[in-house]
Amino acid sequence: MSNVPVDTALEAAPAAAPLVVRPGAGPRRRFVFVRNGKSVTGLVILAAFTVLAVIGPWIAPYDPSKVGVGKLLEHPSAKHLLGTDHIGRDVFSQLLVGTRGVMVVGVLAAVIATLLAIAVGVTAGFVGGAGDEMLSALSNIFLVIPALPLIILVAAAIRSTSNLTIALVLAGTGWAWGARLLRAQTLSLRRRDFVEAARASGERTWRIVWFETLPNLTAIIASSFISTMTFAVLSQTTLAFIGVANVNDWSWGTVLYWAQGNQALARGAWWWFVPAGLLIAVLGMALSLVNFGIDEFVNPRLRLAGLKPREMRRRGIRPRIGFTATVRDLPRRPEATR
């Protein structure tokens, strides 16, 4: 009846391997980070600011420092998109040119601070003992150094406070928090079995640090980068606003400095300070949105879940630990198509 021999399972076993389909087959999944609406919005805004930072000075319609390109305190018009200030300078050009200063200080300070935090934090966590004590003490000291007063002192000491100086001082005072977080996490990771296994297999310490430990710290590194950048942007704006930074280096804070110094609010010149304030708020928001996306990105469990949070809420799926999610109106029998 059947042409399959019926001796033993072994002899009759078909030689062909079972149908193997690679998990990646089928329509290629989009890179996870860009599936999250929040992080996409954040990234798009950040990208826009980065582009402006590069091309801002070229596309600015006027020289931002040139006096009298328009009438004094002119309302926004086609000629001056965001009006003019008290001595007839174009506010739109000032903001465009100023983007570069803000972004340079933000990114530079965040990069330097994050590198310092990784170097100090991961080293302290890994070496332990006296080295750890010293590095921890160092980060504790830096943790209590107030950034803004220090910059005011530095600005008083040196002739021109450039954006680079500000970025360096902000990085120098802003790394300690990240270092402490990274040290704590490294201490925990160092004792885990996979690190022990890496040691047992003869990996070098630097390899264990860079390839075994560091990927596990991605979330902390990324979010500490984002928060340092936020801190740097706000500090830079504050410094420019109170006039510590060089007022000829345009930035959004500088625009606000001039507006504040010339009673823009009392004169009703809203176009002078509202756009600058909005830009700062939008940049801060973009950074926070990216931060939201990071958690989902670095957590493989969340990454593979593959459904947007909003869609999950709509379907009534609430993933929790300890209480497995069920679909809404849980059917008692499986669907026939499964």
Added chain:
Amino acid sequence: MSFADEIARYAPDARRRRPAARPVLEITGLAVDYGYGEHRVHALRGVDLTLHEGEVLGLAGESGCGKSTLVYAATRLLAPPGLIVSGEVLYHPEVGAPVDVLRQSDDELRASRWEDTALVFQGAMNSLNPVYRVGRQLTDTIAAHRPRSTRAEREDRARELLTMVGISPERLRSFPHQLSGGMRQRVMIAMALALEPRVLIMDEPTTALDVVMQRQILEQIMQLRDRLGFAVVFITHDVSLLIEIADRIAIMYAGEIVEDAAADDVYRRPRHPYSQGLLHSFPPLHGPRRELGGIPGSPPDMGHLPAGCPFAARCAFVVEGCRTLHPALVPPAVAGDDPSRRVACLRHDPAALAAAGLPEVDVPAPLALA
């Protein structure tokens, strides 16, 4: 002397006991997915399983076939991105109407956990909190569920529990790191029994232990089961071990139960090709030596299951229809079989073949041993 005989010596009626008719945990149509989006994996696909009072039910199958997923979903402990898509898990209390665990509120579920169903985890020896003494962890469990008990009562109970699993009560003052792996495992078992649950789920409780310790612990569990009368769901991929201790065995493959029968029947008279292959992959713990075989190929990718029987690609007894028809759990087509046993194989299901207009097939000899 075989292990089974030894158990029989400890508890004379253990092997002869027939599973009580009364079910205590009834799982029907349980389906679980991993992930929530389009690319989710159907890890369990409509599992039906009943655990009776005082019964030892073994769950066996290759890695990744859904054994752990089944019990964690049935207790709603499955971590995200696990998602229960359908089914019913009825717990039958000693008195009163059955409750559906999947539809219980959080508070009800929390109250019933450990009280009705307790678990001993895979690698349970790491489930103890290293900063608290063992006694504190035992009494905490009791205090959480019996808020009116006094401190003295709880300590007495903890002492009793440790004695029960063969540890000196002085060990209540020990920290987990002061105990050996086997002792920690026993503490976990004691903790699981603290509230006298009616269902004890053991997820490979002895995998991390050496064979001597495995044997001691299993004996202990079996003795306690005979004394206290709880039902056990025992997960392992060691089928020969299951045959020694289980009353009934459910074999799982690709997120489904393919055979569900009395332990002895599974061992002597496997009806599903997969069970038959699985049995030939392990040496029997006693009895004559026999040639070991294996099952060629590897389990299917759960994300891309073929149509029809998931085992068809590896099966030695495929017939026309195996690759298109999905077999249902039916009584095997062998005369004289226990009518309560079930198998999901088209070779035992002439009705399904006939309904699809396919030619009739017989049951091959290796799957029809008497």
